[in-house]
Amino acid sequence: MSRVGRRPIEVPKGVKIVVSEGKFTAEGPKGHVTQALLDGFPVKVDNGVVTVGRSGESGPERAKHGLMRALLSNAVVGVSEGFSQGLEITGVGYKAELRGSEVHFALGYSHPVVFKVPEGIKIEIEKAVKIMVTGADRQLLGQVCAEIRRLRPPDPYKGKGIKFTGEVIRRKVGKAGAK
Structure with missing residues (x-):
């Protein structure tokens, strides 16, 4: 697994996460950010922690796994801190x-x-x-x-x-x- 993609994303207080129909939306005190989700990367939100999974083990999928996690992390940090x-x-x-x-x-x-x-x-x-x-x-x-x-x-x-x-x-x- 990708080292970056494996790490969970901590969701700070005051940030609301919605995952629906291939979109990840984060809303917080600094605004809201919507990020399109790539196919084959299921996103789960449990108890204030966001995790990104992946369906395959090929090289490009591992690279995109880390990318997807980094993009979602940027969205969470952006709406909380800016x-x-x-x-x-x-x-x-x-x-x-x-x-x-x-x-x-x-x-x-x-x-x-x-x-x-x-x-x-x-x-x-x-x-x-x-x-x-x-x-x-x-x-x-x-x-x-x-x-x-x-x-x-x-x-x-x-x-x-x-x-x-x-x-x-x-x-x-x-x-x-x-x-």
């Missing part, structure tokens, strides 16, 4: 501003860039250059952060752009040129 990711904007005149459910970016283009915040994601902006993205769905959170970063990826020569908090940008040396 996930967050920070982004930093570097560059002269680069900034972000939250207007309702949209984030307006000034990123050195000739026009402002507007990013619509999807439902289930919360964005906080501090000092116009630090963005904190939070949400219960880990996959959606990662996708939103990647889309925001893609608006202006960090430049390897000057370091301008949007990067993840703690991300190290490898800097390149410019051409020697005439002095």
